[in-house]
Amino acid sequence: MRVYLDHNAGVPMRREVFEAMRALLLGEPAANASSPHGPGQRARYRIEQAREEIAALIGCEPAEIVFTSGGTEADNLAVLGFMEGRAGGEPAPHVVSTTVEHPAVEECLKSLEERGVRVSRVRVGASGAVDAGEVEASFLPETVLASVMLANNETGAIQPVAEIARRARARGIAVHSDAVQAAGRIPFDVRSLGVDVLSISAHKMGGPQGIGALYLRRGIELAPRLLGGPQERRRRAGTEPAALIAGFGEAARLAREEMGRWEGVTRPLRDRFEGEMTARFPEARFHAAPLRLPNTSSIAFPGHSAEAIVMALDLEGIAVSTGSACSSGAALPSRVLSAMGLPEWEVRSTIRVSFGPSNAEHDVERLLAALGEIVARQSHLTTAAGS
Numbered sequence: 318m319r320v321y322l323d324h325n326a327g328v329p330m331r332r333e334v335f336e337a338m339r340a341l342l343l344g345e346p347a348a349n350a351s352s353p354h355g356p357g358q359r360a361r362y363r364i365e366q367a368r369e370e371i372a373a374l375i376g377c378e379p380a381e382i383v384f385t386s387g388g389t390e391a392d393n394l395a396v397l398g399f400m401e402g403r404a405g406g407e408p409a410p411h412v413v414s415t416t417v418e419h420p421a422v423e424e425c426l427k428s429l430e431e432r433g434v435r436v437s438r439v440r441v442g443a444s445g446a447v448d449a450g451e452v453e454a455s456f457l458p459e460t461v462l463a464s465v466m467l468a469n470n471e472t473g474a475i476q477p478v479a480e481i482a483r484r485a486r487a488r489g490i491a492v493h494s495d496a497v498q499a500a501g502r503i504p505f506d507v508r509s510l511g512v513d514v515l516s517i518s519a520h521k522m523g524g525p526q527g528i529g530a531l532y533l534r535r536g537i538e539l540a541p542r543l544l545g546g547p548q549e550r551r552r553r554a555g556t557e558p559a560a561l562i563a564g565f566g567e568a569a570r571l572a573r574e575e576m577g578r579w580e581g582v583t584r585p586l587r588d589r590f591e592g593e594m595t596a597r598f599p600e601a602r603f604h605a606a607p608l609r610l611p612n613t614s615s616i617a618f619p620g621h622s623a624e625a626i627v628m629a630l631d632l633e634g635i636a637v638s639t640g641s642a643c644s645s646g647a648a649l650p651s652r653v654l655s656a657m658g659l660p661e662w663e664v665r666s667t668i669r670v671s672f673g674p675s676n677a678e679h680d681v682e683r684l685l686a687a688l689g690e691i692v693a694r695q696s697h698l699t700t701a702a703g704s
C-alpha cells in the first residue's frame with residue numbers, strides 16, 4: 318500500500334466528487350450551459366449549485382465567484398486583471414507583496430515590473446511569516462494593491478491577512494490573497510478577512526485538477542485575461558466546464574462539512590511525526606511558524622540531500638516532496654526557504670510532509686521507520702565516502 322503524504326501538491330479526489338462529475342460527463346456530455354434547451358439548462362443549474370457551495374465555503378455571495386482554470390489563472394486574473402482594470406489609475410502605481418508568494422503570483426509581479434509598476438516584496442521572518450506592521454510600513458501614497466497569501470504551500474505558514482487587510486483598507490488599498498492552500502482546510506470567510514479578491518483551487522481540496530475560482534468582492538473591477546463570450550459576467554470568457562465545476566462544488570460541500578478533519582486528524586498525526594522526529598533525530602530542524610496549517614511539516618536533515626531522501630522514500634512507496642520547485646529538469650533551491658534566511662545547505666536538505674484527512678497512525682509509523690533507515694544509510698555512505 319502506498320502512503321501519500323503530499324497533500325499540499327494535491328488532495329486525492331473523493332468518490333462523491335467523481336460521481337458528481339460522471340453524472341455530467343456521461344449523462345449529458347454535450348450540454349453547453351449557455352444553450353437554452355433542457356440539457357443546457359440542467360448544466361447551468363449544476364454550475365449555479367456549485368457556485369453556491371463554493372460561496373458558502375468562503376462566506377461570500379454566489380455572484381462574487383468567477384470560475385477559472387485553477388489557482389494559477391485565479392492569481393493571474395487577480396493581480397494582472399486588477400492592475401489592468403483600474404480606471405484612470407496612478408501613472409506609476411505601486412504594489413506590495415511578500416518574498417514567499419507562489420510563482421503564480423510572483424511571476425505576475427515580475428511582469429508588472431517589466432511594465433513599469435513598482436513592487437515591494439516584504440521579507441518574512443525566520444519562521445516564514447510576515448509582520449503586518451512591516452507590510453503597512455511599505456505602503457506608499459501610490460500603493461493600489463497588496464497581495465499576500467493566506468497559507469504557504471511549502472511551510473504552511475499562515476500570514477496575518479486580516480490584519481494586513483484592515484491596515485490596507487484604511488488607506489484605500491485593495492487586497493488580494495492567494496488562499497489556494499487554506500481553502501477547505503482552515504476555516505475563514507472573506508468578509509472577516511476583509512479581502513477584496515481571493516484565489517482558490519479545487520484540487521487542493523479533493524476536487525478535480527483544472528478548475529479554480531476567484532472571489533471578487535462586489536464593486537471591484539478587473540480587466541478579463543481571456544476575451545470572447547460573455548460567460549462569468551464577462552470576467553472570464555469560454556464555455557464553462559460543467560463537469561469540473563460540479564466536481565469542485567461537491568468538493569467544497571464536503572470540505573465545509575468535514576473541515577474539522579484537517580484539525581482533528583492531520584494535526585495529531587503531524588505533531589506525532591514531529592515529536593518522534595525530534596526524539597530520534599535531534600539534529601533535524603523544523604521550519605515552523607507560530608501559526609501554521611495543521612497538516613504541513615517542513616523539516617531539514619542537515620548533511621543530507623532532500624532529493625535523495627524523497628527518491629528513497631518513493632522506492633519505499635511513500636510520497637513526500639522537497640521544498641523546492643523543479644525547473645527544466647534541474648531542482649532549484651526553494652525560493653521560499655531561501656527567503657526565510659536559511660543557508661543553501663539547509664534548503665537543499667529540506668523535505669515537505671503534508672498530511673491529509675485520509676491518513677492514519679500507521680502512515681506515520683511507516684514514514685518514521687523508512688526515514689530512520691534512509692537517513693542512517695545515507696549517513697553511513699557520507700561517512701564512508703569521506704573516510
Ligand code: PLP
Nearest residue numbers: 387388389419421470497498518
Ligand atoms: N497558489 C498556491 C499557494 C499553490 O500552492 C498553488 C498550487 O500548488 C497554486 C497557487 C496554483 O494552483 P493550481 O495548481 O490550481 O494552478
